[in-house]
Amino acid sequence: MIKALLNRDLTPLQLTTSIKTLNMDAEINKLVDQLPKPTTNSYDSTHRAEIMKRTNARTGTLTLHVNESGNISLKAPDDTPAPDQLYSVPGYSVLFAIKAQSFPIQLYRLEENRLAREERVIVDADNPLFIDGTKFLFDSNPSGNGHSAFIGSVNLPDRSADISVFDRASLNKTAWFPHDDSAARYLVSLELLEAAGDPGVFKVAKELIYHYHPAVAWKAFQVIGQTDLCTARRCIPLLRNLQNSRLNHLLDQSEAAWN
Numbered sequence: 001m002i003k004a005l006l007n008r009d010l011t012p013l014q015l016t017t018s019i020k021t022l023n024m025d026a027e028i029n030k031l032v033d034q035l036p037k038p039t040t041n042s043y044d045s046t047h048r049a050e051i052m053k054r055t056n057a058r059t060g061t062l063t064l065h066v067n068e069s070g071n072i073s074l075k076a077p078d079d080t081p082a083p084d085q086l087y088s089v090p091g092y093s094v095l096f097a098i099k100a101q102s103f104p105i106q107l108y109r110l111e112e113n114r115l116a117r118e119e120r121v122i123v124d125a126d127n128p129l130f131i132d133g134t135k136f137l138f139d140s141n142p143s144g145n146g147h148s149a150f151i152g153s154v155n156l157p158d159r160s161a162d163i164s165v166f167d168r169a170s171l172n173k174t175a176w177f178p179h180d181d182s183a184a185r186y187l188v189s190l191e192l193l194e195a196a197g198d199p200g201v202f203k204v205a206k207e208l209i210y211h212y213h214p215a216v217a218w219k220a221f222q223v224i225g226q227t228d229l230c231t232a233r234r235c236i237p238l239l240r241n242l243q244n245s246r247l248n249h250l251l252d253q254s255e256a257a258w259n
Contacts, residue, residue: 003072005019006156015154019128020125024098061073070091070154070157074153078146079146084168084169086115086165088137088164089138090133091156092131093130094130094154095138095140096125097150097152099149101148102149103148104122104123104143105121105140107136108166110136112173114171123151133158137164158179160179160180190204205219209221236254
């Protein structure tokens, strides 16, 4: 039943109500039992590699199940000191407790270039926490000394959005990177081709201008504009169809500079 929660048509209330009514201990155990196991016909290193593929080293979470909409993950108790950075999680997440445990979550409101501290919430079996990642960032290590409970999460990510990085002490934004790994690869490829003066970069940019990620489309637009301003102007309506406020602001600046 828990796999059915990875459905973008469900409302926040439906998600949290379903989690409260399900036996989450049993549901998580079923997913754990489905993880790859070493066999007499497989090498132990192959099994370890498969588990590592499912592990996010940055967040310390293990992905138990994934489909086209999102994933279900589990974070085991640890005593790891809090990192210096906080990361946004684009999309929707629902945090839930298992094994009759509870844990605190510190919420921060996302502002343009910094975080604003909000309330600290206790998550337990009766109170899963729905988080809109477009508005809030959550910290599962608010004490700075790790957490003593298992933390379950149902995640419905927005891979077209960027992950923002904030300094834990100042709460100021220090960096960002694409949520989508393919977007990151395309960005790096364009930058390398541009830096090397490769004559094929214009052709590559004309193909990547159709990419759904605003950062990739914007970089392609910049490359095209350096070579053919008329072609770049014709691409503006295409980029505005992405309906990204940050991208529209950059396009407004470009059009103002050209006029």
